[in-house]
Amino acid sequence: NxxxxxxxxxxxxxxxxxxxxxxxxxxxxxxxxxxxxxxxxxxxxxxxxxxxxxxxxxxxxxxxxxxxxxxxxxxxxxxxxxxxxxxxxxxxxxxxxxxxxxxxxxxxxxxxxxxxxxxxxxxxxxFDQVNLDELEDIRDDMEDMQYETDYMNEMLNRNYDIGVDEYELDEEFQQLDNELFQEQIAQQNLNKNNQQINQNLNENSQLQKNIN
Structure with missing residues:
Protein backbone atom coordinates (compact mmCIF):
# COMPACT_ATOMS: atom_id res chain seq x y z
CA ASN A 1 0.00 0.00 0.00
CA PHE A 127 -7.03 -15.80 -32.98
CA ASP A 128 -6.60 -18.37 -30.22
CA GLN A 129 -10.38 -18.87 -30.35
CA VAL A 130 -10.27 -19.73 -34.05
CA ASN A 131 -10.37 -23.45 -34.91
CA LEU A 132 -8.46 -23.81 -38.17
CA ASP A 133 -9.47 -27.44 -38.64
CA GLU A 134 -13.12 -26.50 -38.27
CA LEU A 135 -12.74 -23.68 -40.79
CA GLU A 136 -11.11 -26.07 -43.24
CA ASP A 137 -13.97 -28.55 -42.83
CA ILE A 138 -16.51 -25.77 -43.40
CA ARG A 139 -14.72 -24.72 -46.56
CA ASP A 140 -14.67 -28.32 -47.84
CA ASP A 141 -18.40 -28.62 -47.16
CA MET A 142 -19.07 -25.38 -49.01
CA GLU A 143 -17.06 -26.57 -52.00
CA ASP A 144 -18.98 -29.88 -52.02
CA MET A 145 -22.32 -28.07 -51.88
CA GLN A 146 -21.24 -25.75 -54.68
CA TYR A 147 -20.27 -28.75 -56.82
CA GLU A 148 -23.60 -30.45 -56.18
CA THR A 149 -25.50 -27.25 -56.93
CA ASP A 150 -23.66 -26.79 -60.22
CA TYR A 151 -24.37 -30.42 -61.13
CA MET A 152 -28.10 -30.04 -60.43
CA ASN A 153 -28.26 -26.84 -62.47
CA GLU A 154 -26.52 -28.59 -65.32
CA MET A 155 -29.05 -31.42 -65.17
CA LEU A 156 -32.01 -29.06 -65.15
CA ASN A 157 -30.70 -26.99 -68.04
CA ARG A 158 -29.73 -29.98 -70.16
CA ASN A 159 -31.21 -30.00 -73.71
CA TYR A 160 -32.76 -33.34 -74.67
CA ASP A 161 -32.15 -34.43 -78.29
CA ILE A 162 -35.29 -35.13 -80.35
CA GLY A 163 -35.03 -37.49 -83.34
CA VAL A 164 -35.72 -35.67 -86.63
CA ASP A 165 -36.28 -37.31 -90.05
CA GLU A 166 -34.81 -34.98 -92.67
CA TYR A 167 -36.88 -36.66 -95.44
CA GLU A 168 -40.10 -35.86 -93.59
CA LEU A 169 -38.98 -32.25 -93.13
CA ASP A 170 -38.27 -31.95 -96.87
CA GLU A 171 -41.73 -33.27 -97.67
CA GLU A 172 -43.33 -30.75 -95.30
CA PHE A 173 -41.39 -27.89 -96.90
CA GLN A 174 -42.42 -29.14 -100.37
CA GLN A 175 -46.04 -29.25 -99.32
CA LEU A 176 -45.83 -25.68 -98.02
CA ASP A 177 -44.32 -24.54 -101.31
CA ASN A 178 -47.18 -26.21 -103.24
CA GLU A 179 -49.78 -24.53 -101.05
CA LEU A 180 -48.18 -21.14 -101.59
CA PHE A 181 -48.06 -21.76 -105.36
CA GLN A 182 -51.74 -22.74 -105.47
CA GLU A 183 -52.64 -19.58 -103.51
CA GLN A 184 -50.73 -17.44 -106.01
CA ILE A 185 -52.48 -19.12 -108.98
CA ALA A 186 -55.90 -18.62 -107.39
CA GLN A 187 -55.13 -14.95 -106.73
CA GLN A 188 -54.01 -14.42 -110.33
CA ASN A 189 -57.22 -16.06 -111.68
CA LEU A 190 -59.30 -13.89 -109.37
CA ASN A 191 -57.55 -10.77 -110.63
CA LYS A 192 -58.17 -11.81 -114.24
CA ASN A 193 -61.86 -12.41 -113.60
CA ASN A 194 -62.19 -9.02 -111.92
CA GLN A 195 -60.52 -7.33 -114.89
CA GLN A 196 -62.84 -9.12 -117.34
CA ILE A 197 -65.92 -8.13 -115.36
CA ASN A 198 -64.80 -4.49 -115.23
CA GLN A 199 -64.14 -4.52 -118.95
CA ASN A 200 -67.61 -5.93 -119.72
CA LEU A 201 -69.23 -3.30 -117.50
CA ASN A 202 -67.38 -0.52 -119.30
CA GLU A 203 -68.40 -1.85 -122.71
CA ASN A 204 -72.07 -2.10 -121.70
CA SER A 205 -71.98 1.41 -120.33
CA GLN A 206 -70.50 2.77 -123.54
CA LEU A 207 -73.06 0.89 -125.63
CA GLN A 208 -75.92 2.31 -123.59
CA LYS A 209 -74.59 5.83 -124.16
CA ASN A 210 -74.46 5.30 -127.91
CA ILE A 211 -78.06 4.05 -128.02
CA ASN A 212 -79.30 7.09 -126.13
Whole structure:
Protein backbone atom coordinates (compact mmCIF):
# COMPACT_ATOMS: atom_id res chain seq x y z
CA ASN A 1 0.00 0.00 0.00
CA UNK A 2 2.83 2.40 0.83
CA UNK A 3 4.49 1.66 -2.49
CA UNK A 4 1.25 2.30 -4.36
CA UNK A 5 0.71 5.56 -2.49
CA UNK A 6 4.28 6.61 -3.29
CA UNK A 7 3.81 5.87 -7.00
CA UNK A 8 0.50 7.70 -7.00
CA UNK A 9 2.10 10.69 -5.29
CA UNK A 10 4.88 10.75 -7.89
CA UNK A 11 2.33 10.65 -10.69
CA UNK A 12 0.34 13.49 -9.14
CA UNK A 13 3.49 15.60 -8.74
CA UNK A 14 4.52 14.93 -12.33
CA UNK A 15 1.05 15.91 -13.49
CA UNK A 16 1.24 19.14 -11.50
CA UNK A 17 4.63 19.93 -13.04
CA UNK A 18 3.26 19.28 -16.52
CA UNK A 19 0.27 21.54 -15.87
CA UNK A 20 2.55 24.23 -14.47
CA UNK A 21 4.89 24.00 -17.45
CA UNK A 22 1.96 24.12 -19.86
CA UNK A 23 0.54 27.20 -18.15
CA UNK A 24 3.96 28.84 -18.22
CA UNK A 25 4.39 28.05 -21.89
CA UNK A 26 0.91 29.39 -22.72
CA UNK A 27 1.65 32.54 -20.72
CA UNK A 28 4.93 33.11 -22.58
CA UNK A 29 3.31 32.55 -25.98
CA UNK A 30 0.46 34.97 -25.24
CA UNK A 31 2.90 37.51 -23.85
CA UNK A 32 5.01 37.36 -27.01
CA UNK A 33 1.93 37.55 -29.24
CA UNK A 34 0.74 40.69 -27.44
CA UNK A 35 4.21 42.22 -27.65
CA UNK A 36 4.41 41.48 -31.37
CA UNK A 37 1.02 43.17 -31.89
CA UNK A 38 2.19 46.25 -29.97
CA UNK A 39 5.43 46.48 -31.94
CA UNK A 40 3.60 45.97 -35.21
CA UNK A 41 1.25 48.86 -34.43
CA UNK A 42 4.22 51.02 -33.41
CA UNK A 43 5.94 50.25 -36.72
CA UNK A 44 2.80 51.23 -38.65
CA UNK A 45 2.66 54.54 -36.77
CA UNK A 46 6.35 55.14 -37.52
CA UNK A 47 5.84 54.42 -41.21
CA UNK A 48 2.99 56.92 -41.31
CA UNK A 49 5.11 59.56 -39.55
CA UNK A 50 8.09 58.87 -41.82
CA UNK A 51 5.90 59.32 -44.91
CA UNK A 52 4.60 62.68 -43.67
CA UNK A 53 8.12 63.94 -42.83
CA UNK A 54 9.44 62.83 -46.19
CA UNK A 55 6.68 64.79 -47.97
CA UNK A 56 7.66 67.88 -45.98
CA UNK A 57 11.33 67.32 -46.80
CA UNK A 58 10.54 67.09 -50.52
CA UNK A 59 8.62 70.36 -50.41
CA UNK A 60 11.26 72.26 -48.40
CA UNK A 61 14.80 73.47 -49.00
CA UNK A 62 17.91 74.32 -47.09
CA UNK A 63 17.93 73.83 -43.31
CA UNK A 64 14.30 72.70 -43.19
CA UNK A 65 14.96 69.97 -45.73
CA UNK A 66 17.99 68.80 -43.81
CA UNK A 67 16.04 68.77 -40.52
CA UNK A 68 13.15 66.73 -41.96
CA UNK A 69 15.52 64.26 -43.59
CA UNK A 70 17.42 63.79 -40.33
CA UNK A 71 14.19 63.08 -38.45
CA UNK A 72 13.22 60.59 -41.17
CA UNK A 73 16.56 58.82 -40.77
CA UNK A 74 16.15 58.59 -36.99
CA UNK A 75 12.62 57.19 -37.29
CA UNK A 76 13.75 54.67 -39.92
CA UNK A 77 16.52 53.46 -37.59
CA UNK A 78 13.97 53.14 -34.82
CA UNK A 79 11.63 51.21 -37.13
CA UNK A 80 14.45 48.86 -38.08
CA UNK A 81 15.16 48.23 -34.40
CA UNK A 82 11.50 47.32 -33.80
CA UNK A 83 11.51 45.06 -36.87
CA UNK A 84 14.50 43.23 -35.46
CA UNK A 85 12.78 42.86 -32.09
CA UNK A 86 9.70 41.35 -33.77
CA UNK A 87 11.94 38.83 -35.53
CA UNK A 88 13.46 37.90 -32.17
CA UNK A 89 10.02 37.31 -30.66
CA UNK A 90 8.96 35.26 -33.68
CA UNK A 91 12.10 33.13 -33.38
CA UNK A 92 11.42 32.52 -29.69
CA UNK A 93 7.79 31.66 -30.42
CA UNK A 94 8.91 29.28 -33.16
CA UNK A 95 11.28 27.57 -30.72
CA UNK A 96 8.48 27.08 -28.19
CA UNK A 97 6.18 25.73 -30.89
CA UNK A 98 8.90 23.39 -32.10
CA UNK A 99 9.44 22.04 -28.58
CA UNK A 100 5.68 21.58 -28.17
CA UNK A 101 5.40 19.79 -31.51
CA UNK A 102 8.31 17.50 -30.65
CA UNK A 103 6.75 16.64 -27.32
CA UNK A 104 3.38 16.05 -28.99
CA UNK A 105 4.96 13.77 -31.60
CA UNK A 106 6.74 11.76 -28.90
CA UNK A 107 3.51 11.43 -26.92
CA UNK A 108 1.63 10.39 -30.06
CA UNK A 109 4.27 7.76 -30.77
CA UNK A 110 4.00 6.41 -27.22
CA UNK A 111 0.19 6.36 -27.41
CA UNK A 112 0.34 4.60 -30.75
CA UNK A 113 2.73 2.01 -29.31
CA UNK A 114 0.37 1.34 -26.40
CA UNK A 115 -2.62 1.11 -28.75
CA UNK A 116 -0.77 -1.29 -31.07
CA UNK A 117 0.26 -3.45 -28.13
CA UNK A 118 -3.33 -3.63 -26.86
CA UNK A 119 -4.66 -4.36 -30.34
CA UNK A 120 -2.09 -7.12 -30.84
CA UNK A 121 -3.04 -8.71 -27.54
CA UNK A 122 -6.74 -8.59 -28.43
CA UNK A 123 -6.09 -10.05 -31.87
CA UNK A 124 -4.02 -12.82 -30.34
CA UNK A 125 -6.85 -13.69 -27.93
CA UNK A 126 -9.34 -13.74 -30.80
CA PHE A 127 -7.03 -15.80 -32.98
CA ASP A 128 -6.60 -18.37 -30.22
CA GLN A 129 -10.38 -18.87 -30.35
CA VAL A 130 -10.27 -19.73 -34.05
CA ASN A 131 -10.37 -23.45 -34.91
CA LEU A 132 -8.46 -23.81 -38.17
CA ASP A 133 -9.47 -27.44 -38.64
CA GLU A 134 -13.12 -26.50 -38.27
CA LEU A 135 -12.74 -23.68 -40.79
CA GLU A 136 -11.11 -26.07 -43.24
CA ASP A 137 -13.97 -28.55 -42.83
CA ILE A 138 -16.51 -25.77 -43.40
CA ARG A 139 -14.72 -24.72 -46.56
CA ASP A 140 -14.67 -28.32 -47.84
CA ASP A 141 -18.40 -28.62 -47.16
CA MET A 142 -19.07 -25.38 -49.01
CA GLU A 143 -17.06 -26.57 -52.00
CA ASP A 144 -18.98 -29.88 -52.02
CA MET A 145 -22.32 -28.07 -51.88
CA GLN A 146 -21.24 -25.75 -54.68
CA TYR A 147 -20.27 -28.75 -56.82
CA GLU A 148 -23.60 -30.45 -56.18
CA THR A 149 -25.50 -27.25 -56.93
CA ASP A 150 -23.66 -26.79 -60.22
CA TYR A 151 -24.37 -30.42 -61.13
CA MET A 152 -28.10 -30.04 -60.43
CA ASN A 153 -28.26 -26.84 -62.47
CA GLU A 154 -26.52 -28.59 -65.32
CA MET A 155 -29.05 -31.42 -65.17
CA LEU A 156 -32.01 -29.06 -65.15
CA ASN A 157 -30.70 -26.99 -68.04
CA ARG A 158 -29.73 -29.98 -70.16
CA ASN A 159 -31.21 -30.00 -73.71
CA TYR A 160 -32.76 -33.34 -74.67
CA ASP A 161 -32.15 -34.43 -78.29
CA ILE A 162 -35.29 -35.13 -80.35
CA GLY A 163 -35.03 -37.49 -83.34
CA VAL A 164 -35.72 -35.67 -86.63
CA ASP A 165 -36.28 -37.31 -90.05
CA GLU A 166 -34.81 -34.98 -92.67
CA TYR A 167 -36.88 -36.66 -95.44
CA GLU A 168 -40.10 -35.86 -93.59
CA LEU A 169 -38.98 -32.25 -93.13
CA ASP A 170 -38.27 -31.95 -96.87
CA GLU A 171 -41.73 -33.27 -97.67
CA GLU A 172 -43.33 -30.75 -95.30
CA PHE A 173 -41.39 -27.89 -96.90
CA GLN A 174 -42.42 -29.14 -100.37
CA GLN A 175 -46.04 -29.25 -99.32
CA LEU A 176 -45.83 -25.68 -98.02
CA ASP A 177 -44.32 -24.54 -101.31
CA ASN A 178 -47.18 -26.21 -103.24
CA GLU A 179 -49.78 -24.53 -101.05
CA LEU A 180 -48.18 -21.14 -101.59
CA PHE A 181 -48.06 -21.76 -105.36
CA GLN A 182 -51.74 -22.74 -105.47
CA GLU A 183 -52.64 -19.58 -103.51
CA GLN A 184 -50.73 -17.44 -106.01
CA ILE A 185 -52.48 -19.12 -108.98
CA ALA A 186 -55.90 -18.62 -107.39
CA GLN A 187 -55.13 -14.95 -106.73
CA GLN A 188 -54.01 -14.42 -110.33
CA ASN A 189 -57.22 -16.06 -111.68
CA LEU A 190 -59.30 -13.89 -109.37
CA ASN A 191 -57.55 -10.77 -110.63
CA LYS A 192 -58.17 -11.81 -114.24
CA ASN A 193 -61.86 -12.41 -113.60
CA ASN A 194 -62.19 -9.02 -111.92
CA GLN A 195 -60.52 -7.33 -114.89
CA GLN A 196 -62.84 -9.12 -117.34
CA ILE A 197 -65.92 -8.13 -115.36
CA ASN A 198 -64.80 -4.49 -115.23
CA GLN A 199 -64.14 -4.52 -118.95
CA ASN A 200 -67.61 -5.93 -119.72
CA LEU A 201 -69.23 -3.30 -117.50
CA ASN A 202 -67.38 -0.52 -119.30
CA GLU A 203 -68.40 -1.85 -122.71
CA ASN A 204 -72.07 -2.10 -121.70
CA SER A 205 -71.98 1.41 -120.33
CA GLN A 206 -70.50 2.77 -123.54
CA LEU A 207 -73.06 0.89 -125.63
CA GLN A 208 -75.92 2.31 -123.59
CA LYS A 209 -74.59 5.83 -124.16
CA ASN A 210 -74.46 5.30 -127.91
CA ILE A 211 -78.06 4.05 -128.02
CA ASN A 212 -79.30 7.09 -126.13
Missing amino acids: RLKKKKLLIQVNNLKKQIKNEKKKIYLIKKMENKIKELDQTIKDLEKEIAELYKKAKSSKGASNKMYMQRCMNLMKKKKLYDQQIQNYLSQQFTLDQVAFTKENIQNTLDMGVAMKQATQQQKLL
